[in-house]
Amino acid sequence: MIFFNGGLWGPIMGMKSGKRAAAGRRTMRVTTWRFMRVRRKVAEPAIIRRNLTRRLLSGVGIAALLTGASLALLPAPARADTSWTGAADSDWNNPANWSNGLPVNTSGTTKIVGPVAATVDGIGVTDSGRTNIGGSTQDGSLIVQGGGTLNVGVFELFGYNGFSGTATIRGAGSGITA
Known part of the structure; x- marks a missing residue:
């Protein structure tokens, strides 16, 4: 699991906050279930935004794909051949x-x-x-x-x-x- 400190997704998703690192950086707590240990890393805000953008765009792509697939199932207008x-x-x-x-x-x-x-x-x-x-x-x-x-x-x-x-x-x- 990955928890981000603050930002838009922390309060919305109910995520726990980590400690603040240097100015403009956020800490990220990564829990690895296999070894059951907690590591702290410093994540750049640009990396967090990029990953968030990728996730959002992949959701938009899936929505567009599902919309296109549902429209393909509609019957074509009748033609008078x-x-x-x-x-x-x-x-x-x-x-x-x-x-x-x-x-x-x-x-x-x-x-x-x-x-x-x-x-x-x-x-x-x-x-x-x-x-x-x-x-x-x-x-x-x-x-x-x-x-x-x-x-x-x-x-x-x-x-x-x-x-x-x-x-x-x-x-x-x-x-x-x-």
């Missing part, structure tokens, strides 16, 4: 053509693959967070025409393993904004 199926027709605005409904959430990912092109046709503005066209197992294509506009956060055309992603823009006022 959806994939193009083209099951009904080629209309972008038909929910039957999407695996998880229309891509209206700007934080979700829209993946367009398959033999039927997704077509945005003269409807004004459609929003999508991240749009991926094509992939490693299928081609994918998007057509924007008739004054239709697609607003996306990220627009990606993929093409590898012999497959490709294509985007076609036709007609005045049609476009893709990323």
Whole structure:
């Protein structure tokens, strides 16, 4: 056990005081249980502060680690990821053509693959967070025409393993904004 003379921790922790040494120094009584003897040492205030700071910082580090671990256990916010199926027709605005409904959430990912092109046709503005066209197992294509506009956060055309992603823009006022 270590007892510090006075200071902040002595009165708070109920520690016993040692005798004062030279000015600016404090004595420290160290009890070694193995040999049951008491030794007196002179400890510099800077050393005491450094050791106290280390102990406090290690407590702060543990608190931060526990806080981070508890936040990691919280569920992630729901994302509206959806994939193009083209099951009904080629209309972008038909929910039957999407695996998880229309891509209206700007934080979700829209993946367009398959033999039927997704077509945005003269409807004004459609929003999508991240749009991926094509992939490693299928081609994918998007057509924007008739004054239709697609607003996306990220627009990606993929093409590898012999497959490709294509985007076609036709007609005045049609476009893709990323």
